[in-house]
Amino acid sequence: MIINRPSIRIYTCHADRDILKEICAGIEEEGVLYEIEERQETELDVLCYDAANESVLGTGVGVAFSETGMQMKGVPKGRNLFEVSNPTSGQCRILGANAARAVKRMPFRIF
Amino acid sequence: MKLIAGVDIGNSTTEVCIGEIGGDGKMRFLSSSSVMTTGMKGTVANTAGVIHALDAAMGKINRPVSEISLIRINEAAPVIGDTAMETITETIITESSMIGHNPSTPAGAGQAAGTIIYIGHLPEGKPGIPYIVTASSLSAYDEVADVINRYAKKLDIAGLILQADEAVLVENRLEHKIPIVDEVKSINSIPEWKMAAIEVALPGQSVRMLSNPYGIATLLKLDADETKAATPIAKSLIGKRSAVVIRTPHGNVKENVLPAGELYVKSDQVYPVNIDSGADRIMEVLGQAGEVIDISGQPDTNIGNMLINIKNGMGNLMGEESGEIRITDILAVDTLAPVQISGSLAGESCMEKAVGVAAMVKTKHLPMEKIADELKRRLHIYVKVAGVEAVMAALGALTTPGTRLPLAMLDLGGGSTDAAVIDSDGRVKTTHKAGAGELVSMIIQTELGLSSRHTAEQIKKYPLAKVESLFHMRLENGAMHFFENAIEPKYFGNVVLLHPEEMVIIDEDIPLEKIAAVRKDAKRKVFVRNALRALTEIAPGHNLRNIPNVVLVGGSAEDFEVPEMLMEELANYKIVCGRGNIRASEGPRNAVATGLVLSYTGGQQ
CATH class of the missing domain: 2.40.50.140 (Nucleic acid-binding proteins)
Incomplete structure (x- = not known):
């Protein structure tokens, strides 16, 4: 079993399926791997923070219902780099792309 | 006890230096200031800036402006600089016949050629013919992948062009890998049923086939004449990560070489030089010509129009007829400028050879007396127009610790590079050369x-x-x-x-x-060349080695790397060169204002 794959971690809590699909598409287009895990936690800040800290790449995405956020390792809990509630599909793509760009050290796209 | 103010009105800043003459007749410097120049240099509008600068300088020593007993303002150098840039060849590729761009994530690698077909028309496709499919952003990536997978069993699908940024998403879902170019904005203007070639470069590389005329010929089966016509396309695709070339029937590509034109340098006789021969040759001819009376360009050519525009612009500024304005120096620089390709599908441009020119115009004397009168009226202080700017700058430069005569001063400004040399007997020789900070900005802007x-x-x-x-x-x-x-x-x-x-x-x-x-x-092309040009002209016997030290002053001397570049270059001639430090405290600023105060005591003695 591979325990720590170099991937972006996505922690979810009753995530909206369309939102999750578009975020994943955003990451995939940039060519980075991701793993999705359903958690008990409902707090977006905690989902994002834990995902970032448990990702080998130091980048995490949180999706709680229809709230989304992106976080990086080393940044304090509650200070997500990006946060969008009820995102459009375009915003989901950008959030995913930005998570991947954080890994690739590329400038973020603007929502 | 007498307070003297030196005032230097420059193109961008107005600088003041306050000095006090003690009972022993010795000069002590008390204060200085620098504010933005109000209005164009040499106009009465400058007065407001001068008063503001005097207030600031006197404020620092908590004394009222009315205590000043004499204000000395500079006799501004009667030269004005301007810059212009023009491409000398131009490629016009009409009708959208190519796409070359750098999407961040194209997919697949390799090249393919085939007939363009819209994804909705695949049912009309015939087996045995290679196709390049195009899909607009209205089709989702999973649908596109699905359709391609289905039709790939019956038809020969060689490549894919997408409007959306989804190349990797589609490719991950394809059973047979093909090159995919994405982020093509104007996908709807791609003509259907035409032959096209597409290429996606390997990671870390740029396209190889489509940036090579013979590569295009191979993929699109072109004859020798058509290959020649496709050369500008290949040229503009150099360095791209992905590219599409579409073959349009009427060879809608033309390379329009504009007549570059000749430059006429008039001194004792007229020296013509072709712009196409490059900046080095132009500067060489200019050097041979000696004392220049006027420089003009061949009418109805790019260079001709460029110089006429400069003359008109300066004529408007000074309220003189452009016929009376004579360009007495230019600095030509070879550069590259991006030119928008008309009818491109993804907003492409290509780099074309261009020439940047800074020109300098000698004007009538700037009306400094008018400024002096206005100042006198408003402040009730005696104002005197004193001293030539470059001489004052050289005097100020001499207060830099570690200098001695003979000394050369290089004033690196915005519009022009000025130089002065003072020999051991106190004789001064000055020169003004076109081209300085503004030309550097222009080169940076166009090349990038x-x-x-x-x-x-x-x-x-x-x-x-x-x-x-x-x-x-x-x-x-x-x-x-x-x-x-x-x-x-x-x-x-x-x-x-x-x-x-x-x-x-x-x-x-x-x-x-x-x-x-x-x-x-850009900095090297302008400042190093101009420094050598200016110093050679004023050096005793026109030999740089006769100048032991050079002090750099002016706005561009504060640049973080220009002084080092000049230092390295001038070290070859055993010249001590460095950024000035006026009165051991002001850095390269305030040289003229300081010189104006100093020249007062000099005049007394």
């Missing part, structure tokens, strides 16, 4: 294809860094700089300028190394 001049000015002034994480950045010189707290995400991954107050993001996607190279090259 920047949309704003302001960005170019900032690139000129500040060193670069690349923000590599939220916690650190790599500086231009390779060193690392760490932040205590995570910086704002907007900086992440970007190339930034290290402005002392706030980092400035460069919006254009240009690698740091390229920006740095263009910036250094």
